[in-house]
Amino acid sequence: MTSKISCSKLFGRELRQLAWLMAVQAVVYLLLIPFRVLLSMSVLLSGDATAQDKLNTLCLQIGNDQPGNVLVILAAGVICGLCVFSYVHSTIKTDLYHSLSLKRETLFAVKYAAGAVTFVVPYAAAQALGLLAGAMYGAFTPMLIAEIAVCTLQQTLFFLCSYSGTILAVMMTGKMVTSVCAVAVLIGYFPMFWLLGVAYVQSFLNSSMQISSMTESATGSVLRCTSPWAFCFFWGSGPEVSQISYGLTGWWPSIAGLCQLISIVALTSVLALMLYRRRKSEAAGAALAFGKLEGLVKVLLAVPAALIAGLVGSELHSVIWEIVFIVLFASLACMVMEFIYRWDIHQVLQHKGHIAVSVVLASLIFFPFRYDIGGYNSYLPEKDALASMAVQGVDSTYTYPEVQKQEDEKEKSEEQKNLDYLECGQIDALYKLAENGVEFAQKTLLDDYSYDGETVAINLKYHLKNGKEVYRRYDVNRELYLETMEKLMQDDQYKERYYPILSMEPKEIYQMTAECYQENFPGLMRYYPVTISSSISYAEETETEKTEETKLEQLPEVQTQEETEKETAVPEEDEDYWSEITMWDGTNMDYGIQIQIPQANKAEFLEAYRKDMMTLTFTQIYNALNSLEVQLQENRQTYIFDRYPLNENFKNTARVLQKIAQGGEDGENFSVIYG
């Protein structure tokens, strides 16, 4: 009767074989965590540092919000995966391992566990030592222990994501070189494909409104789903962010997020194991473990290469060059792949069919985009078919409380929802704008077209009588845009709808800040007793250099509203107050003041602003700088705010700003800003 192999003993022996890997990682993590903590605590902290300062310094080096550590851990996962499972690339090693009286899954599990332990032990030890190093300097709370423990768990899962993903790549290949390439492909292929899609939409579907939402989500919800590595790297940028609370060392991972990580580890590991079971021992030494996939992999890599080339070629505005670029780069990509497969330069032109398939597939994607074969940019429904339309300037988007209250329609972007809200029946005026936009979109796509006049980017919605809704973004003639908007804004109700601040109650607004520069408020500065800090180095020839601080003239006593109305709205501009600051390098710097509207003046300010907005023409409003920052109560926990137009033409508003300035000291209601 023969005995079974003891898995625990085998695990011990495997771990002994991997001792070097554990030692290397131990050195790296000791330098990365405890050593860095000690260094930063001793260098950055001064003698009078508070307990909070110490804690903050420690938390910058250790914990959940350390992207540098995450990168090192992901790299460690790749290296461990390649080292531990590289035996499948060698016939000599598979002769030993695959002749053992073990099922492949048992061998896989033993190897996997041994590789994982080479990370877990030194990393956990380094985290504990980091904590101890911090405690030596007095940076310690019980919460920190919990946070570091959870962080160690989370980052172990990051490691396992990277490790399992790498094993998956190793199982698909038969050589170390191709394994490394496969890891690179698994990390970068889908993000690259996504970015390529964004570039195509941006370049060829130039009337698409999706582009901003595509790029916004690219770093977040989309990219994080493209590979285990991306999921870890973009950890915290997903939809669960709002549910995550901020701890001492960064984001606390949510249970849902940790479960997602565990699922990814489980999925990639099971997939790797399935491939290992199907993989033949004789695949060692071949480029790919599954030879039948060679053609498919080649085409899948050659097509994006050709698409990138096509995109570059399209800049030349010549169909011949576009074809040349696609054919050339598809062929080159196929030849490089064939060389990687065969490692023989004489065989790079084998399987010409793959080149043909790649060229055809790339062409089938490229040319419909390039020449708008689907008629995306030229889309313009019949005027009679339209039930309503909507328009909004790209640079004048606002938070509409009514839109915010709507149920979340995931398929619609914020801009689309805004257009839904702004629909109106002025089809004749808006249709002209649409025609202009379509004409411009077609010309810029096909020719190297440059428009002499000034253009404005707008979002437009077609709502057809049959219920169909189509959204587009166009560049249109500025004059036509202003003319159209003037027509629409003649309707006060539409204007109030377009600018949500006009119908808001003061309690709906969390805070308002006006930025007043010489450009938008040339005369306002003289009302403010501003002290300009001398921390800026002045050029020798400037007058301001003579004194360390320049105290600006104090205004006389506060005027009542009646008095100010009798006078000119804004006093004469005083050159002395508004002289530009010349920097050490000779460049000029504009400066101004930022006025925070106090709670007491909110209602008055809003009333004055509303009065101005309703009086001014759209052109006057449009020409004003967007220098009024408005943050709604519902956005108070975020950095989301709207920017409304404001300048000296807003006379009633300017008066309220004067009053606010005269009622407070520098730093209380306002501060100096440099622009």
Added chain:
Amino acid sequence: MISIERVTKKFGEIRALYQVEAEIGENSIFGLAGTNGSGKSTLLRVISGVLHPEEGQVKVDSLPVWENPAAKRKICFIPDTAYFFPNATAEGMRDYYSVIYPQFDRGRFDELMEQFNLDPHRKIQTFSKGMKKQVSVLLGICANTEYLLCDETFDGLDPVIRQAVKSLFAAEILNRTFTPVIASHSLREIEDICDHVGLLHQGGILFSRDLDEMKLDIHKVQCVIPDPMKEEELLAELEVLKYSKRGSLLTIVVRGSEEEVLRGVMEKQPLFSEILPLSLEEIFISETEVAGYDVKNLMF
């Protein structure tokens, strides 16, 4: 017993084994001979469960080998180039083998290392090719499995060590249930040590027989038969594998019992006749020639 049942193994377009059928009995030394590229190493890898055949299967004591730890436990495979861990010593490999082969006899290994004059503390990577081979053979023998698959085991061993290994195999067979399977292109080695021989040719097995039986069944006869008619009758009557004639001296390799062959020759009233001993190499060449492997084309 190892049963090889219609095993076919392909590497892409190359068919390494085709419908191979053989049985390897217990407590005998099985020699696997064959031409270069005939599939000897592939067959050993299939038997040890390293490779999975596209068709057929291998059974060890009625248990299928593929992904079956119970069957694989009975086998130890020593490939042509054995794997030793980087910087490993023979002692370190002994420890590893004692984990992967739980019945590994550490004491005997140490004893044999001493007898073979090998330093167990020296790094294996500093050993010569022959010394590495010795270590791998000793590891295989001490693994104490019922079947030991050796690929080109004697390649690189000096004559003294070769004899020592042969006697070691013989001693093991006497002491326990032990069946070494030795793949080699050196027919002299196989002839010296093996009881049973399988001959692989172009991925197929030509024959698998007991060596003595094979020698009893195939003979080389030299004779002079004055009557050309009778000579032709003789060639037609016997199962001739090969014949040549120099002057009136006829040399034939024939299959059949010695008695039958002699009787047949004597009936033709030869002036002279004698049966010559036939080496395994000659048997191999004759058989492969019959199978279409023309040795004459390779004589320069």
